[in-house]
Amino acid sequence: MDQVQLEVLRAEAIAADRSFSKGRLRDEFRMKPKPDATPVAHYKNGYGGTFGVYRIADCLPMRERKAAAPSPKQVRAAAILALKGRMQSKVAKASHVAVQWLATAPLVLDAETTNAHPTHVLGAGMFVGCSVFIAAGSVVGSFYSLRMLLKQSA
Known part of the structure; x- marks a missing residue:
């Protein structure tokens, strides 16, 4: 998803005053709750843990992911790992x-x-x-x- 689509998706959710869990905020909207944000509700999952639900208006956009080129050591390690996988x-x-x-x-x-x-x-x-x-x-x-x-x- 490019930045323009992400901004449109965020704007629609803010206009509808929707609330999401931290995981969904991170995965779908690339946002995180502000440090002073309080959950508007809590829910309990199947394992007994409780999680907060945050208003999207109380959240900040996360930094953009930077796709850095792999270092020469990382390239070499990936090639060795691929060769070992084929050999085994x-x-x-x-x-x-x-x-x-x-x-x-x-x-x-x-x-x-x-x-x-x-x-x-x-x-x-x-x-x-x-x-x-x-x-x-x-x-x-x-x-x-x-x-x-x-x-x-x-």
């Missing part, structure tokens, strides 16, 4: 596991395209998903276990 995401963790699997030069047995069920290939009672990664003669993982890793890290 579920997708990054799953891709790290996938890279480790692919680094072992795996043999991929895809049950959907070869019509070979993993239980037939790996032995009875061992179901690991539709695609299985085998490296150095042992099962490294599957797409199913990769999905489970994503769910567990949530």
